[in-house]
Amino acid sequence: VITPKDIAHEVGISSASTTKLIDRLVAAGHLTRAPHPEDQRTICINVTPQTAQAARETIGRQHSRRFAAAAAMSSEEREVVVRFLTALAEADEPQGDLTAQ
Template sequence: MDASATHASAGMDTAPPLAAAGAEPRTPTVLLRELIVVSDLFEERMRRHLTVNQTDLEAMEHLLTSGPLAPSELSRRLGISTASTTVMVDRLVALGHVTRERHPTDRRAIRVVPTKSSAAEAMSVLLPMIGDIDAVLDGFTAEEQDVITEYLRQVVDVYRRHAEPPVGSN
């Protein structure tokens, strides 16, 4: 259903803001927006499954993709204070999602490490979804997959550019 049909079905007499501005997005753009919304719903499912909040889930994502991290690195990546990171790590330890371990080469340093059981729990939800997405690609030729990949790469670049504040702004 396109944006104007959705708007009309909601019983509104005026055009949606994008259409009123003469910027009716094309179907792939509408579908990308829908993907973002569904991704948010999937993240909510992950938060409920792991019994964590948004910041905890973001920390777990960093730990699962990057491996063990120093608390200061988690603070930097999450954009939160070291005090907030300590509270968050305490919460994740209490839930059994992470442990604090000494760094293997610098015994004074501590690393936050995801537990095997927590990683398995997260992967039990993630891997079926990733597999299903990859299976969709199997329905396309190699050339079509190349086009899809290039389109998505360019879309990601556009999002990155627009996610950064303009130069000179706060």
Template structure:
């Protein structure tokens, strides 16, 4: 795709959340009391959110592709890393609870991760009826080099904000999250 095609595609994507374009008759959102500059500024916020989502999707896809894993696989590995780093024992039951999946689905997930040399099952140090799940050093290094490094960058960005700025972002994202609660599920 050429630079011009990328630019046109980006411009069209931006227009898709501008109420002056997608809701020109004001059926869903009346912006008649807003100045064009204010509407454009709100659209820039939505542009930034769209860009963030796209970046998040690219990172997620790159991590999954690099490690040849699905979303739940990646979530399980992160869980195992966190649990073992704090000195606790990761178990199949803990993984199932964390992911909200059945024990059968957890067994399949762990079998897949073990076949891919991402984890090992070892004897639980305190419970003979259970196994301890440990991540391989190669998978830990790969996770730290991808998701871990990106998380550290994001943390630094958030840390660079003032406390007041962080409070605004927290309030905004919290309110934005609550906009997805409900209407479409009842439709």
């Protein structure tokens, strides 16, 4: 169950901005509003089946292109890319409080 409050929190926008966003997506046919099953003071936000299908198809095509790009590389090239991406990911990991040093 997704609520407007959940969306606002995840996207990092105000409740007023969330309402405007949801209004636009409902008007465009991408979302629907429904009563919350447990809390009648709020509503649930649902993605329409058509939008969900379009998203799955888009992601499938993108994944296919990514796979083709990786498959076109030699194993040595892929190893270099994996090392590079691993180093980037590790660089984003917290290293402790640097201000205390």
